[in-house]
Amino acid sequence: MNAFKRYKWTWILLAVCVVAAVYLVYNSLGFGKDKLPVIREVGSYSMENVDGKTITSEDTKGKVKLMYFYFTSCPDVCPVTTLILSQIQEELKKEELFGGEVNFVSISFDPKTDTKEKIKEFGDRFNADYSGWYFLRGDQEETRKLMQDSFKIPLLGNDSTNFTHGNSIALVDRDNNIRKMYNAGVPSDVKTEDIIQDIKTLIKE
Secondary structure (H helix, E strand, O other): OHHHHHHHHHHHHHHHHHHHHHHHHHHHOOOOOOOOOOOEEOOOOEEEOOOOOEEEOOOOOOOEEEEEEEOOOOOOHHHHHHHHHHHHHHHHHHOOOEOOOEEEEEEEOOOOOOOHHHHHHHHHHOOOOOOOEEEEEOOHHHHHHHHHHHOOOOEEOOOOOOOEEOOEEEEEOOOOEEEEEEEOOOHHHOOHHHHHHHHHHHHHO
């Protein structure tokens, strides 16, 4: 009994340390946090990459993804948003997550103008790592349907001189479910650190 009293505070301190350690591990693994809700499933697609290879929605299954719709002749938001993606790419590469755990998929909705060569030139401007960043082009109407049905991103116009479009980055999980949409209409609304944290949350699921 005397020994218990003598070491009581030691045991209490030890118990507090153990509880604190369990709490930190619990949270670092993503337990106890609200999961990002499933918004909807991404529809299937089959498109051409800059190297001429066909990429389908099944090819990136198993990876966490950022998906973005753009056109290379865009005079404002598309280049700025692609720069943001490029910055996220570099941060993920530092942590060896890009390509292995995470892919990017940028889809042109102006395939009539955006040839493979033009898209490659666009991607090169932003130091795109094509081993994990797919720049795709496909049938315009199928792309429009995917963009509007799966991602609910509005698109008006049929050529690069007359496009009005929503500008959002989609976070997609390993099962091709959309988990979050980031409004990139105003660049200052998009915080790269928040997107990276959300990506890591999905990686841990």
